[in-house]
């Protein structure tokens with residue numbers, strides 16, 4: 001489906017890279033919020049793997065003062081996906097039992113911390129190597145998916161945010177509390193289509209709900225992330241840094257699917 005908008009056989013926009021952080025070089029006549037020299041972060045879906053990028057002011061916010069450009073560039077899509085998935089699709093509430101599947105990845109590391117900032121009791125699911133890291137960013141419980149299947153352990157969750165969705169719909173339903181909400185972020189495309197098709201019907205006919213997230217970058221949520229980052233409630237987890245000329249290696253590593261948090265591209269001179 002994404003190919004219909006981003007290009008059927010190859011990307012229509014040649015420069016990829018969704019997230020950016022940098023200094024404003026110049027502004028258009030109608031721009032009200034920013035001026036040259038401002039340090040900003042955000043993104044509008046393309047063009048990030050470059051020294052210069054042109055984008056609308058609505059897709060940017062001022063960079064948190066306490067973090068580097070590299071850390072800020074790790075935030076936009078992953079953090080806003082986690083935020084919108086938990087808050088808008090998942091209707092997260094304090095004290096709820098929230099499970100984050102894929103807790104060791106880009107979206108997951110933000111989701112654990114954002115869910116904690118809402119006052120939830122958070123369980124993070126990841127592989128053995130990432131257990132300590134997921135605990136260190138605030139998860140109350142961790143489950144090693146190589147040894148335990150959270151859909152079979154009789155625990156029930158009010159909200160499941162799934163960044164690594166590879167099980168069946170009935171498995172996920174079983175792990176939900178009676179009024180629980182399952183929010184699919186990413187994983188198997190087949191499952192994503194199934195949840196898109198069957199989810200609305202399941203939600204209408206029963207008390208449990210199943211939804212898929214389509215995150216949208218916007219300045220209001222970027223500004224909220226700025227507050228959380230400046231308050232130290234969220235800290236970007238960065239696995240590796242690559243230079244601009246190493247983008248192919250960076251993507252190759254990302255596509256292996258086991259990065260710990262985010263990887264970032266460093267642009268010289270920032």
Ligand SMILES: NC(=O)c1ccc[n+]([C@@H]2O[C@H](COP(=O)([O-])OP(=O)(O)OC[C@H]3O[C@@H](n4cnc5c(N)ncnc54)[C@H](OP(=O)(O)O)[C@@H]3O)[C@@H](O)[C@H]2O)c1
Pocket residue numbers: 077078081101102103104105106107108125126127128130145163164166184185186187213214215254257258259260261
């Ligand atoms: N809907 C949206 O708007 C939106 C936005 C952004 C991203 N996404 C999608 O969301 C997904 C996650 O993105 P991401 O940036 O977080 O990717 P990522 O950084 O690669 O993280 C995925 C994580 O899933 C873990 N994982 C793999 N198999 C697992 C399993 N069976 N059980 C539990 N965890 C497992 C991996 O960690 P281990 O090393 O522990 O296996 C990895 O850390 C991708 O499919 C991406 O395309 C969707």
